[in-house]
Amino acid sequence: MFRLRLFIFLLVILLSISSNSQTDEKVIREIYTQSLTNGKSYDWLNHLSNQIGGRLSGSLNAEKAVKYTKEELDKLGLDKVWLQPVMVPKWVRGAKEFAYIETAPGKTTPVNICALGGAVATQALGLKANLVEVKNFEELASLGKDKIEGKIVFYNRPMQPHIISAFEAYGGCVNQRYSGAFEAAKYGAVGVIVRSMNLRLDNLPHTGSMTYGNLPINKRIPSAAISTNDAELLSSMLKLDKSIKFYFKQNCKQLKDVLSYNVVGEITGSEFPNEYIIVGGHLDSWDLGDGSHDDGAGVVQSMDVLRLLKASGIKPKRSIRVVLFMNEENGLRGGNKYAEVAKQKGENHVFALESDAGGFTPRGFSFDCNDASFNQVLSWKPLFKPYLIHYFERGASGADVGPLKNKTNVLAGLRPDSQRYFDHHHAANDTFEHVNKRELELGAATMTALVYLFDKYGVNPISNNKRIKK
Amino acid sequence: MFRLRLFIFLLVILLSISSNSQTDEKVIREIYTQSLTNGKSYDWLNHLSNQIGGRLSGSLNAEKAVKYTKEELDKLGLDKVWLQPVMVPKWVRGAKEFAYIETAPGKTTPVNICALGGAVATQALGLKANLVEVKNFEELASLGKDKIEGKIVFYNRPMQPHIISAFEAYGGCVNQRYSGAFEAAKYGAVGVIVRSMNLRLDNLPHTGSMTYGNLPINKRIPSAAISTNDAELLSSMLKLDKSIKFYFKQNCKQLKDVLSYNVVGEITGSEFPNEYIIVGGHLDSWDLGDGSHDDGAGVVQSMDVLRLLKASGIKPKRSIRVVLFMNEENGLRGGNKYAEVAKQKGENHVFALESDAGGFTPRGFSFDCNDASFNQVLSWKPLFKPYLIHYFERGASGADVGPLKNKTNVLAGLRPDSQRYFDHHHAANDTFEHVNKRELELGAATMTALVYLFDKYGVNPISNNKRIKK
Numbered sequence: 001m002f003r004l005r006l007f008i009f010l011l012v013i014l015l016s017i018s019s020n021s022q023t024d025e026k027v028i029r030e031i032y033t034q035s036l037t038n039g040k041s042y043d044w045l046n047h048l049s050n051q052i053g054g055r056l057s058g059s060l061n062a063e064k065a066v067k068y069t070k071e072e073l074d075k076l077g078l079d080k081v082w083l084q085p086v087m088v089p090k091w092v093r094g095a096k097e098f099a100y101i102e103t104a105p106g107k108t109t110p111v112n113i114c115a116l117g118g119a120v121a122t123q124a125l126g127l128k129a130n131l132v133e134v135k136n137f138e139e140l141a142s143l144g145k146d147k148i149e150g151k152i153v154f155y156n157r158p159m160q161p162h163i164i165s166a167f168e169a170y171g172g173c174v175n176q177r178y179s180g181a182f183e184a185a186k187y188g189a190v191g192v193i194v195r196s197m198n199l200r201l202d203n204l205p206h207t208g209s210m211t212y213g214n215l216p217i218n219k220r221i222p223s224a225a226i227s228t229n230d231a232e233l234l235s236s237m238l239k240l241d242k243s244i245k246f247y248f249k250q251n252c253k254q255l256k257d258v259l260s261y262n263v264v265g266e267i268t269g270s271e272f273p274n275e276y277i278i279v280g281g282h283l284d285s286w287d288l289g290d291g292s293h294d295d296g297a298g299v300v301q302s303m304d305v306l307r308l309l310k311a312s313g314i315k316p317k318r319s320i321r322v323v324l325f326m327n328e329e330n331g332l333r334g335g336n337k338y339a340e341v342a343k344q345k346g347e348n349h350v351f352a353l354e355s356d357a358g359g360f361t362p363r364g365f366s367f368d369c370n371d372a373s374f375n376q377v378l379s380w381k382p383l384f385k386p387y388l389i390h391y392f393e394r395g396a397s398g399a400d401v402g403p404l405k406n407k408t409n410v411l412a413g414l415r416p417d418s419q420r421y422f423d424h425h426h427a428a429n430d431t432f433e434h435v436n437k438r439e440l441e442l443g444a445a446t447m448t449a450l451v452y453l454f455d456k457y458g459v460n461p462i463s464n465n466k467r468i469k470k
Numbered sequence: 471m472f473r474l475r476l477f478i479f480l481l482v483i484l485l486s487i488s489s490n491s492q493t494d495e496k497v498i499r500e501i502y503t504q505s506l507t508n509g510k511s512y513d514w515l516n517h518l519s520n521q522i523g524g525r526l527s528g529s530l531n532a533e534k535a536v537k538y539t540k541e542e543l544d545k546l547g548l549d550k551v552w553l554q555p556v557m558v559p560k561w562v563r564g565a566k567e568f569a570y571i572e573t574a575p576g577k578t579t580p581v582n583i584c585a586l587g588g589a590v591a592t593q594a595l596g597l598k599a600n601l602v603e604v605k606n607f608e609e610l611a612s613l614g615k616d617k618i619e620g621k622i623v624f625y626n627r628p629m630q631p632h633i634i635s636a637f638e639a640y641g642g643c644v645n646q647r648y649s650g651a652f653e654a655a656k657y658g659a660v661g662v663i664v665r666s667m668n669l670r671l672d673n674l675p676h677t678g679s680m681t682y683g684n685l686p687i688n689k690r691i692p693s694a695a696i697s698t699n700d701a702e703l704l705s706s707m708l709k710l711d712k713s714i715k716f717y718f719k720q721n722c723k724q725l726k727d728v729l730s731y732n733v734v735g736e737i738t739g740s741e742f743p744n745e746y747i748i749v750g751g752h753l754d755s756w757d758l759g760d761g762s763h764d765d766g767a768g769v770v771q772s773m774d775v776l777r778l779l780k781a782s783g784i785k786p787k788r789s790i791r792v793v794l795f796m797n798e799e800n801g802l803r804g805g806n807k808y809a810e811v812a813k814q815k816g817e818n819h820v821f822a823l824e825s826d827a828g829g830f831t832p833r834g835f836s837f838d839c840n841d842a843s844f845n846q847v848l849s850w851k852p853l854f855k856p857y858l859i860h861y862f863e864r865g866a867s868g869a870d871v872g873p874l875k876n877k878t879n880v881l882a883g884l885r886p887d888s889q890r891y892f893d894h895h896h897a898a899n900d901t902f903e904h905v906n907k908r909e910l911e912l913g914a915a916t917m918t919a920l921v922y923l924f925d926k927y928g929v930n931p932i933s934n935n936k937r938i939k940k
Contacts, residue, residue, distance in 0.1 A: 033632040161908070162503040164857055199908060361831070361887050363858065387634055388833065390860040417831050417887060419908045438631070438669060438889045 028449045030312045035445035042437040044300040049290040049432035056287040057327040058090025058258045073265040083261040086337040088327040094251030102245040111230035114205040115250040117330045122222045126249030149188030156195045166418040181223035182213040192223035195231035203227045204427040209330045262334045263324040271317035277351045278321040279305045282328030289430030297359030301444040308448040316455045325400040339403030350459040351410045354398025359440040360416035364391025369410040498919045500782045505915035512907045514770040519760040519902035526757040527797040528560030528728045543735040553731040556807040558797040564721030572715040581700035584675040585720040587800045592692045596719030619658030626665045636888040651693040652683040662693035665701035674897040679800045732804045733794040741787035747821045748791040749775045752798030759900030767829030771914040778918040786925045795870040809873030820929040823882045824868025829910040830886035834861025839880040
């Protein structure tokens with residue numbers, strides 16, 4: 001008798017697992033079909049990129065993007081859509097930068113530079129000085145004040161091509177851009193030129209954020225990125241003649257903080273409304289291109305997650321929010337503000353997913369979570385195989401969702417193919433025509449599928465029964 | 471004592487497996503590093519695309535490509551490099567095609583078309599007729615001679631966007647292009663217009679091969695591809711008014727077969743020189759673009775496989791050949807010739823790998839082989855994980871290596887990301903700037919790694935010991 005009961009018990013469990021996974025297969029197939037045949041992400045991106053354009057925090061375009069995305073979310077019939085106020089830094093580039101290499105008085109070769117985000121301007125007449133080329137901060141320190149004072153430091157450590165993940169290669173170089181001026185100023189440098197974070201050789205300078213740390217205002221030195229082709233040129237010219245000079249003029253300025261917004265939309269959960277799942281990207285972008293990959297793609301994919309859930313007939317148990325964060329690029333004020341308000345309100349954020357790695361073919365996700373949750377995720381891997389989604393690894397999630405981290409929740413980042421990303425990142429060619437519609441839509445579907453699974457099964461499935469229903 | 475012996479025996483096996491796989495890990499890491507830091511594929515492709523251009527069989531450019539690739543292989547210090555003669559068809563496009571939709575006499579809308587490869591020309595003054603739009607051959611048959619005679623058949627079945635593999639979506643539509651004229655001619659159609667095989671909406675017509683089957687010459691009707699945007703336009707205009715006319719003029723011609731060549735290079739095996747492993751792509755391309763993705767990429771990757779083996783310090787046990795096939799696009803004469811000669815000479819081709827799916831980020835391979843060989847391949851899968859190579863499935867290999875198929879050998883095709891491929895396939899935008907250097911190099915490395923493993927372990931590892939050494 002006991003055996004029969006056990007048999008029946010196990011049979012019921014098995015059938016429920018198998019019917020669950022059949023249902024999941026069907027639902028996920030429907031999500032992908034909806035995204036690939038009736039997706040909205042590409043149209044939204046077209047507007048964001050081509051009707052609005054680059055959206056630097058505090059700019060008129062950033063305001064327009066807030067207004068546009070709010071209006072579009074309003075049309076989706078969500079349960080709530082609102083703006084979350086946040087003060088953001090406002091840095092402006094001013095007139096286009098200008099630079100040249102001077103081999104002798106009157107003999108100059110123009111090069112392509114752009115000011116780094118947060119940098120100070122040169123004096124109105126520009127800055128001209130000799131150069132010291134270094135590969136890293138250790139080399140800088142070993143040269144010391146004697147060799148550096150009064151000079152422009154030229155950081156020229158390239159992204160390493162043998163590294164498979166372009167993001168990892170970026171991680172190995174970006175301290176030159178972020179802290180290069182701060183480090184060089186210690187030794188009396190008068191300016192900083194940084195090789196662009198780009199695996200390709202081309203003529204486009206790539207901007208990005210930098211810091212002066214605790215340097216007083218009068219110690220801050222202008223810093224700019226130079227295109228990879230021009231970095232190669234400059235380096236080879238320096239090898240021939242160390243006495244050549246570099247001239248640059250930039251006109252950027254840090255203004256007072258201004259009021260901006262995160263844009264938030266919500267489908268309120270039917271069973272566990274106090275458990276929040278969020279998907280997001282950042283609404284701000286750099287100003288040189290139109291911010292299509294960074295992070296227009298993440299914004300429109302995140303918006304489409306909520307629309308795709310509805311279009312696929314899914315009624316979430318938990319509250320699902322799309323959050324379009326303001327000011328990821330040069331301050332992270334939006335991400336911090338969202339987490340701060342969530343904490344104040346005691347909102348339990350069980351899962352947060354960010355798309356901020358470009359609109360390329362999705363390969364999977366990286367997860368910042370505990371072992372139990374990661375094992376739960378791995379059990380879903382077969383459901384993604386038909387969509388060639390294979391990458392499920394532990395790792396960083398995303399800058400904006402990072403502040404939501406706690407011991408039990410799951411943070412994740414969409415991981416698209418990374419190979420082309422730094423060809424466009426923070427440069428004038430981060431533009432709409434470099435986003436492929438299908439790749440973007442596959443990303444939106446992949447995100448939606450993961451949100452569906454976390455919504456259905458919860459983040460700590462064992463304690464599901466103990467949860468307070470509404 | 472027996473136990474001790476067994477223990478030692480197992481220990482030796484374990485150590486050998488583990489040291490083998492450690493060595494394999496190192497060798498494969500070296501192959502990727504070589505390709506990503508000192509790869510030649512991108513430079514070769516630059517020449518093939520930008521100095522030579524589109525390489526239709528029998529054209530001057532195809533001749534130039536034979537000469538160039540032979541010369542480049544000669545520089546690699548291989549054991550042998552030679553040209554394998556093969557007669558190929560020569561079809562020429564002639565003056566650019568011209569087409570419009572006529573809604574009333576004198577009221578015309580120009581549209582973008584191109585003749586399909588192998589098609590006949592229109593009469594010198596062009597062809598004007600009413601249209602019948604169909605989605606497939608069943609619909610064509612149901613309309614019958616009554617409704618079709620004297621008209622232009624417009625095939626307008628789009629590639630299905632919900633299908634994840636773009637190649638599978640292509641497979642579901644390409645019979646319209648290949649057999650459309652043959653089928654329509656049966657019912658007295660005077661011409662054929664086919665929606666381009668393109669998942670994207672744009673203005674570019676995509677050419678490709680077509681057949682008249684056993685139709686006598688006087689029954690052959692002109693057939694052309696129309697851009698997806700123009701197909702949509704034409705279809706919506708037809709919905710409003712079935713009496714609109716379509717005019718097109720094309721000037722293409724099938725000439726006599728001409729002599730051309732497969733280009734072959736070989737590293738002769740040190741232990742099993744009579745076992746051949748080949749890697750290849752096709753040297754010919756369509757004429758509208760420069761054939762960078764189809765199949766310049768496969769050509770230069772295959773060439774680089776042999777160079778990368780040498781650069782990585784690998785001395786192959788088996789004979790490794792690169793074969794650059796002529797005339798894949800409109801005849802497959804090169805692939806057939808190579809297999810025919812191999813058979814004549816009794817060459818044992820144990821493994822053949824083709825790259826003919828674009829120069830995009832590699833995802834893996836599809837294999838046409840028996841169970842034992844497929845299991846062998848699956849045992850190597852972990853070695854590819856660091857390179858995000860995850861796709862190891864059974865399926866078609868490649869058109870050129872197909873004729874080498876036998877019961878024991880392994881045929882394989884490189885499977886790159888497919889999402890962007892049909893944006894460019896056979897169209898004027900299949901050009902160099904759409905190939906990413908790193909993606910191309912990752913493909914070359916991935917192919918080299920698989921060749922290295924098949925060379926090292928053989929295709930039927932159990933019978934390794936029975937092989938005749940030289």
